[in-house]
Amino acid sequence: MLNGSLDSHLFKSNDAILNWSTRYQIILGVARGLSYLHLSCHECIIHCDIKPENILLDASFVPKVADFGMAAFVGRDFSRLLTTFRGTAGYLAPEWLCGVAITPKIDVYGFGMVLFQIISGKRNSPETFTSSSYDVEYFPVQAIDKLHRGDVQSLVDPHLHGEFDLEQAERVCKVACWCIQDNESDRPTMGEVVWVLEGLQEIDMPPMPRLLAAITAQADATSM
Numbered sequence: 001m002l003n004g005s006l007d008s009h010l011f012k013s014n015d016a017i018l019n020w021s022t023r024y025q026i027i028l029g030v031a032r033g034l035s036y037l038h039l040s041c042h043e044c045i046i047h048c049d050i051k052p053e054n055i056l057l058d059a060s061f062v063p064k065v066a067d068f069g070m071a072a073f074v075g076r077d078f079s080r081l082l083t084t085f086r087g088t089a090g091y092l093a094p095e096w097l098c099g100v101a102i103t104p105k106i107d108v109y110g111f112g113m114v115l116f117q118i119i120s121g122k123r124n125s126p127e128t129f130t131s132s133s134y135d136v137e138y139f140p141v142q143a144i145d146k147l148h149r150g151d152v153q154s155l156v157d158p159h160l161h162g163e164f165d166l167e168q169a170e171r172v173c174k175v176a177c178w179c180i181q182d183n184e185s186d187r188p189t190m191g192e193v194v195w196v197l198e199g200l201q202e203i204d205m206p207p208m209p210r211l212l213a214a215i216t217a218q219a220d221a222t223s224m
């Protein structure tokens with residue numbers, strides 16, 4: 001994979017900045033790949049560790065989902081799988097942290113977190129972010145707040161200098177916010193995500209997830 005992993009292009013300044021068209025191609029490609037794993041294989045394959053480091057890019061920046069070392073296989077007669085495996089901090093769905101059986105919706109959650117990073121060109125968490133302390137700069141909090149305010153353009157990577165498709169950016173931001181909803185039943189399937197990204201299905205304004213609402217309230221209380 002001649003262009004390495006996605007993280008090297010998003011977070012390292014020594015690589016050329018990905019333009020918006022390439023970013024959208026990567027988003028759609030990863031969505032289609034996950035949809036195939038979840039819906040079209042003989043058994044449902046849950047990747048369990050979706051993050052930029054596990055998205056490889058070929059010579060044309062076509063993405064390939066990689067590193068299936070944590071992948072779980074779920075027979076079509078079952079809907080959940082209990083596993084002791086855990087993915088990467090920052091991409092873990094709430095139900096996984098609670099120790100309940102997982103579904104493909106944990107990949108949906110991780111995909112949503114990756115979308116925020118593709119939009120902004122930076123990590124979701126500031127350097128000072130820890131598991132016990134949230135900073136007001138936590139990007140998903142900013143994203144859903146500005147989405148509700150109609151200010152998506154300010155969320156897009158400034159290195160693009162305004163050269164992006166605003167309608168697509170709003171669509172990606174909405175999808176990302178739906179993907180990280182606390183309740184897995186509120187998240188779309190990857191098949192539905194593909195339809196939205198392809199412009200074949202409309203999507204409503206997502207509500208603020210309870211976890212992000214709690215982070216916002218904590219940040220407001222700290223600033224008072």
